[in-house]
Amino acid sequence: MPEVRSVFPSRLRVSWPLWGAVLLLLLLSAVYLAPGGRTYILLDDNLDTELVVPYVLVQEGKALDYRPTTRVEHLMGGIPRNALRPGLQPLVGLIALLPPLPAYLGHELLVRLAGLLGMYVLLRRYGLRGPQQACACAALALAWAVLPTYTAYGVSVLGQPWVLWASLNLRAGQQRAASVAALVGFALWSSLVLAGLFVLAGAGGILLYDALRNRRLVWGPWLGLLVMAATYLVVEYPLVSSLLIQRQFVPHRLEFDLGQLAPGGVGVGLVAAARYFALGQYHASLFPRLAPLLAAGAAVTLATPGPARQLLRRRLALGLAALSVLALFCGFYPQLLTGLQRAVPLLRTFNLTRLHFLTPLAWFGVLVLSLRHLPAGRPRWALIGLQLVMGLGLNTEWTRNVQRQLGRLPAAEPTYAAYVAPELLSQVQQDIRRHTGQEPAAYRVASLGLPPAVASLNGFYTLDAYLNNYPLPYKHAFREIIAGELAKSPELQTYFDAWGNRCYLFSAELGKNFRVGALPERVVQHWAFNGAAFRRLGGRYVLSAARLARPRESGLRLFGHYTQPGAYWQLWVYEVKW
Incomplete structure (x- = not known):
């Protein structure tokens, strides 16, 4: 194993400011600690999807089973394994060692520590x-x-400083082994489809510009990016295998029509573009770009007149112009896609707006470039402090946990323990076992008014799920179950037909409320549920967070009503009539 000084600058080993920053990060992270799983973690697009896949892969022992015939039985009645995330990523390994919540929190801390160290070096x-x-x-x-x-x-966003550090090192012919290791590590710990492709493209674009400007091609960083790309091919073998080597299924993403999901018009596009520019996108990082803009204005104003000031102005103007063009592209992308996706079907499955995963680092680049031209003192520290406060203040996980510590967590934002509700779901399993003698593997369930992730994290086998990739024929088969409700609601019909990642049981009366809490009790008066289609897919029970006023109209009968102190839900379990 290489010595520490071969990887980091020697001054890093004795940098008390660095260790002070690490200590502060650990202290800030202590707010997540709570007994009995009463920690808040992000719910939408996170707890309702991102923990389920690694959990069921580990439960079935199929994390590294990439055979084309392998199916994961816990999800969608048996989904092809290679439709799911790779098993070589650290979060999957942590879930193999720890329960989901400690694994998630440990992974989060490691990601943020990696980001801190990468930005520092x-x-x-x-x-x-x-x-x-x-x-x-x-x-x-x-x-x-x-x-x-x-x-x-993973480090899809926070680990990008390592990629830039490694590329600059290789360009200068320095610390080659450590730099290649950083690029390999980034590929192992990030998402290819969300960020990796765009990081590779962005780094390649910068290197190409550098080569054209200097009329000299430096091979070191190009070889580093090639190693990074090769690592992605190994890590993302399930995706590469299912799409490029041996076509294993037709993905539901071929029916994506983002143009239908977003309203059109120049005004809408401009508003979306302004939001991308000023705030970013929430998956990548949503924070006001105020500190970099103020710093840029101060630097241009206060810099000493001369060539250095002119160079600074050109660089800031170029950077802000590039960010503006990117924001306009992302803002108008749904409208651009409407015509292009017919000519280029690949655009249905591949979202080019994920270029926004590059913008947090770009904005920090604007901030750092500006700070270099400001004298040390209070204004400079005020700008750094402003950025820290802005980022931390919009970190929902952190602020919600502070509210929880103060006893002020909003009722609509449950903790992990209340959301997953293991004791409540255990009651359901025990009753089914007592009445039928069947274990969860012998029957399939689907959920109404609560994410299927709740059932999956409690060991149920589900017909519904929230997945970015699954077979198109299954989407069509599942649609028959909910066709009656989709016909009642054009909004839900477009939501499912033009997107469909949330392959859920829908109710027009509930709309897009996928988190129906125990109180106040919700009642669905008429639910157009196709019990015959449900049975054909192997379904037997519906776990509903809302009471059905007329279950017989839906071909169902009440199996039981369940409540549990501390659970976010109350459940009505309905059995399909055979």
């Missing part, structure tokens, strides 16, 4: 150099590490 070498800059680098690294990003995607 990048700034110390290439951003704010010199011994007197260590405190500013550490503070900026901490501000980077607390950004409100989805850490279930």
